Amino acid sequence: MIEENLRKTVAEFTEIVESIEDLEIVERDAVSKLKAKLRLFDGSMLWTREVWVKGAMEAYSYYWLRTDETVIIGWDNAPHHQSVSTFPHHKHLYDRIEESQEREMGQVLNFIKQFLE
Numbered sequence: 001m002i003e004e005n006l007r008k009t010v011a012e013f014t015e016i017v018e019s020i021e022d023l024e025i026v027e028r029d030a031v032s033k034l035k036a037k038l039r040l041f042d043g044s045m046l047w048t049r050e051v052w053v054k055g056a057m058e059a060y061s062y063y064w065l066r067t068d069e070t071v072i073i074g075w076d077n078a079p080h081h082q083s084v085s086t087f088p089h090h091k092h093l094y095d096r097i098e099e100s101q102e103r104e105m106g107q108v109l110n111f112i113k114q115f116l117e
Contacts, residue, residue, distance in 0.1 A: 002032045002052060006105070013109045016040050016116065030054045038109075043067045046112065048105055062108045073111075075102050 003025055010017050017038050024035040032052040037045050044066055051059040061076035074092035084090045086099040102108045 001055075002027070002034050002050070006034060006036060009106045009109065010038065012106065013113060016109065016113050017046075021045075040112070042116070044072065045069075046108065050105070057104070060103070060105075062102075062105060064108075064112060075100050075108055077103070 003023075006020070006023075010020060018041055019039045021037040021039055022035070024033075026033045030053055032050075034048065034050045034052075036048050038048065039045055044064060047061075047063045047065060049059075049061045050057055059077060061074065061078070063074040064072040066072055071092060076090065076092075077088045079088040081087065081090045081097045084097060084099050086101065089100045089103050090097050091100040091102070102111050
């Protein structure tokens with residue numbers, strides 16, 4: 001199921017996603033873990049990590065990296081920035097932390113697509 005969701009999401013963004021690389025999926029009992037790198041058309045990468053428990057996403061991180069692997073923007077829900085109004089959801093933008101409405105891979109890819117247009 002988790003791989004199907006990944007491939008479906010990527011299929012919606014073929015204009016910016018060139019390939020899925022380093023795909024790792026681990027499924028045990030009610031827990032599924034996904035790690036993948038999505039190569040984008042401009043050479044940048046979106047590193048993805050999702051943890052699903054009983055069909056619900058519990059943890060995520062999406063990091064958009066330049067070709068030299070420096071971070072452009074990173075999104076995650078690690079509970080370490082309590083001052084952000086969207087806690088625990090936040091994004092790392094340069095040297096600051098901001099609120100984030102993007103909480104799923106499709107939303108992040110849509111943000112990147114709009115940013116690049």
